[in-house]
Each structure stands twice: as C-alpha cells, then as structure tokens.
Amino acid sequence: MKVKKYIPDQSGLANSVGVTLDRFIKKKQDDFTFASGELSQLLRDIALAAKIVNRETNRAGLSRISGSFGHTNIQGEDQQKLDVIANIRFMRALSKGGEVCAIISEEDDEVVEFKNKSGKYVVAIDPLDGSSNIDVNVSIGTIFSIYRRVTPIGSQIRTEDIMQAGNTQVASGYIIYGSSTMLVYTTGRGVNGFTYEPSLGEFFLSHPDMKAPQNGEIYSINEGIYNQFDEGLKSYLQLCKSRKLCARYIGSLVADFHRNLLKGGIYIYPATSSLPNGKLRLLYEANALAFIAEQAGAVASNGTNRILDVMPTSLHQRTPLIIGSKKMVDEVLAINNKFSDQIL
Numbered sequence: 001m002k003v004k005k006y007i008p009d010q011s012g013l014a015n016s017v018g019v020t021l022d023r024f025i026k027k028k029q030d031d032f033t034f035a036s037g038e039l040s041q042l043l044r045d046i047a048l049a050a051k052i053v054n055r056e057t058n059r060a061g062l063s064r065i066s067g068s069f070g071h072t073n074i075q076g077e078d079q080q081k082l083d084v085i086a087n088i089r090f091m092r093a094l095s096k097g098g099e100v101c102a103i104i105s106e107e108d109d110e111v112v113e114f115k116n117k118s119g120k121y122v123v124a125i126d127p128l129d130g131s132s133n134i135d136v137n138v139s140i141g142t143i144f145s146i147y148r149r150v151t152p153i154g155s156q157i158r159t160e161d162i163m164q165a166g167n168t169q170v171a172s173g174y175i176i177y178g179s180s181t182m183l184v185y186t187t188g189r190g191v192n193g194f195t196y197e198p199s200l201g202e203f204f205l206s207h208p209d210m211k212a213p214q215n216g217e218i219y220s221i222n223e224g225i226y227n228q229f230d231e232g233l234k235s236y237l238q239l240c241k242s243r244k245l246c247a248r249y250i251g252s253l254v255a256d257f258h259r260n261l262l263k264g265g266i267y268i269y270p271a272t273s274s275l276p277n278g279k280l281r282l283l284y285e286a287n288a289l290a291f292i293a294e295q296a297g298a299v300a301s302n303g304t305n306r307i308l309d310v311m312p313t314s315l316h317q318r319t320p321l322i323i324g325s326k327k328m329v330d331e332v333l334a335i336n337n338k339f340s341d342q343i344l
C-alpha cells in the first residue's frame with residue numbers, strides 16, 4: 001500500500017486559523033511536569049462561560065436582558081440583569097468541574113463555597129465589569145483571579161484561603177466583550193491573548209507573549225471628579241495636558257486597561273474625598289490586572305505599595321489603582337512622593 005508523508009499546505013489558499021486556546025493550555029500544561037490538569041480544566045471552564053456570556057451580551061437588546069435587575073449589591077450598586085446572568089453563568093461553569101472549592105464574586109455579598117470541597121482552587125471574579133456601559137453597547141468585560149487554597153483539600157474553607165495577597169495568584173485574566181471578544185490570561189509565564197471566532201466557537205491565539213510599551217501617550221481617568229483629586233495627581237494631569245497626551249476614558253476598567261496594555265498608557269482610579277479608598281475592588285479587579293500588567297512588563301500600584309503585595313482584610317475592599325506603562329506609573333508615584341513630602 002502506497003503512503004505519502006503529510007506536507008503542510010504551501011498554497012496559502014486556506015489560511016491557518018492558528019492555535020486554539022484548548023491546544024495552547026494543553027501545551028503549556030506539559031511544561032509543568034507534575035501538572036494535574038485541574039488548572040487547565042478551570043481555564044477551559046472560564047472560557048466556556050465567557051462564550052455564553054459573550055452570546056448573551058451580543059443579543060441583550062433582543063432578549064430583553066438589558067437594564068436593571070432591581071436589586072442593589074453589597075457595593076450599593078444597582079445590579080444590571082447582565083451582571084446577574086454573568087454571575088450565574090460563571091458560577092455554574094466553575095461548580096461543574098470540581099476544581100474550585102470557593103468563589104469570591106462582586107455580585108455576592110459572601111464567599112460562595114461549593115458542596116464539592118475536593119477542589120484546590122479559589123476564584124475571585126468580577127463577572128461583568130463596566131456595568132454602566134452594558135446598555136449602551138460599549139465594551140465590557142469579565143475579570144478573574146485564581147489562587148490555590150492554603151488549608152487541606154476537603155476541609156472547611158477558612159479566611160486564609162480567601163484573604164491571600166495578589167502575589168500568590170496562580171493565574172489571572174480578563175475577557176473583553178468588544179468589537180471582537182478576547183480572553184487574555186497569565187499563569188505567571190507571560191501574557192497571551194486569544195480572539196474568539198464565533199462561527200467556530202473557538203478562541204484562537206492572536207496576541208502571543210504580550211508586552212506593554214514602557215511609555216505611552218494615553219492617560220485614562222474620570223476627570224469628572226477632578227475636584228476630588230489630591231494636588232499630586234492634579235499636577236500630573238497638568239503635565240499630561242502640557243505634553244498634549246491623549247485623554248481616553250471608556251469607563252470600563254477592562255477596556256481601558258486592554259487598550260493601554262497594547263498601545264502604552266496609564267489608567268488611574270485614585271482615592272477621592274467621596275471614595276477615600278478608591279472605587280475598584282482589590283480581590284476581583286485590581287489583583288488580576290496587576291498580575292497581567294507585571295507579567296507584560298507594566299506596573300500596578302495603589303499609590304504607595306505594589307498592588308500584588310497588599311494583604312486583603314475584607315472581601316469587597318476597595319483600593320486606589322494606578323496601572324500601566326512603567327515610565328508613566330513611576331512618574332505619578334514620584335510626583336505623589338514629592339507632594340506628600342511637601343505636606344509633611
């Protein structure tokens with residue numbers, strides 16, 4: 001029987017669609033000799049829930065799931081229907097596999113513990129970030145952090161399993177539901193981005209080994225609350241204006257962060273007189289993006305400390321966030337120090 005060797009097509013007629021997320025996760029898992037595959041399955045479960053949430057957000061206007069859910073969450077925010085739907089979808093997907101023992105969600109007042117305690121991972125998640133943009137067709141996202149529990153598997157979840165500093169994350173990432181849908185994640189070995197191809201129902205590697213430019217031309221901050229900023233920040237913003245830098249603020253953290261990660265820039269949500277600890281949440285917003293930022297060569301600070309070194313003390317605690325290109329964040333911190341020295 002005659003056989004012939006497979007020679008990859010050279011005609012260029014059928015463009016390669018690239019590496020699927022599944023295959024990429026499998027390949028990366030093989031890098032870890034003793035990998036059990038649980039983290040890989042957990043990442044796949046997150047990707048599956050993301051596909052469903054992507055479908056829901058795309059057709060929200062048609063399926064009457066836009067608008068308020070008529071309930072206020074523990075942050076005092078008016079929960080949107082899609083906030084609740086996204087929360088249900090991720091909870092369901094993460095409860096199925098058995099890899100997860102507990103979840104911290106922006107939409108749940110308390111830690112959600114799964115019956116099956118054999119899971120070794122704890123997930124912190126903002127199921128739908130950028131709620132104020134849901135109904136107006138502006139990019140929104142999902143943000144997730146993954147930790148290994150520290151107490152024995154199978155035992156009762158304890159505070160130390162939940163209150164872990166960001167520098168103990170085993171993985172983190174975000175999904176951006178925008179002009180295209182992307183999933184970007186790290187397991188501490190660089191950052192990779194995958195674009196969703198709805199017609200095939202697959203995420204494909206589109207942004208391998210993402211690196212943030214060391215400097216940038218974009219600054220992202222809600223200047224509507226300018227009067228509540230401290231003098232150090234006001235002087236930095238004057239500097240940005242004098243340099244004719246570009247002001248870009250979508251009002252969806254994931255979207256602003258993603259743009260600045262690709263193009264170079266800085267996102268700032270500071271402490272203000274009305275929000276003395278800032279607005280964003282440490283456990284399921286800042287930590288995840290700080291891990292991604294650092295893995296891509298960028299920086300994340302609360303103005304005083306590295307975000308990843310902040311020891312959490314409460315589930316929904318807020319933190320000021322200064323995140324983005326290294327040179328820009330370092331400059332803000334230097335100006336802050338100068339002003340705080342003058343005050344002292």
Ligand SMILES: O=P(O)(O)OC[C@H]1O[C@](O)(COP(=O)(O)O)[C@@H](O)[C@@H]1O
Nearest residue numbers: 128129130131132222251252253254
């Ligand atoms: O409207 P503000 O005060 O500028 O806040 C916008 C920020 O708040 C957030 O919407 C907070 O996230 P949630 O939508 O998940 O609550 C960020 O996405 C965004 O960057």
